[in-house]
Amino acid sequence: MNTRKDMNIWPGLTCNDPLAERDWLTRLGFEPGILVEGDGPGEVIHSEMLWPDGGRVMVSSACKTDSTFTTPIGTGNVYVVVSDPDAVYTKATDLGATLVRDMAEEDYGSRGFSITDPEGNLWSFGTYAG
Known part of the structure; x- marks a missing residue:
């Protein structure tokens, strides 16, 4: 049984409209965390x-202004x-997300799918936890 709760690697995404991205992710099932806005309009x-x-x-x-970590x-x-990949799949399709890989049962024991967000990033959701 896998009991790991890996939370020490955080991917970072650069967005044209990070506030809209946060809203989209919230509607997909993420919970909003810290938000540090800059001085410029729309600067996160x-x-x-x-x-x-x-x-x-x-x-x-x-x-x-600081583009050190801008990708x-x-x-x-x-x-x-x-x-529950089916619940996330329903939210993603309700949001009109572009489906890249439909829901599938994988040989390695995962059930999942892949979509792109409005900024073009690829998101895969699945039950495989390593």
């Missing part, structure tokens, strides 16, 4: 979105372990 220095089953992702804006928009690829 740092923010966190928490997944109820454990883990989190950081979301920031492409327009922030190209739409190049993120995140895997999220879920306890």
Whole structure:
């Protein structure tokens, strides 16, 4: 039985509209975490979105003054372990997410699917927890 609760690696995504991304992720099932806004319009220095089953992702804006951790928009690829992939799949389709890989049972014991978010990042949701 796997009892790990890995929460020490946080992917970060750069977005054109990080506030809209946070809203989209909230409607998908993430919980809003810290939000540090900058001085410029729409500037998000740092923010966190928490997944109820454990883990989190950081979301920031492409327009922030300190571009040290800015990555190209739409190049993120995140895997999220879920306890109920069907519920997340329903939310994703209700949001109009672009389906990249339909729900499937994998040979390695996972059930999951993949979508892209409005910024072009790839999100995979599945039951495989390692």
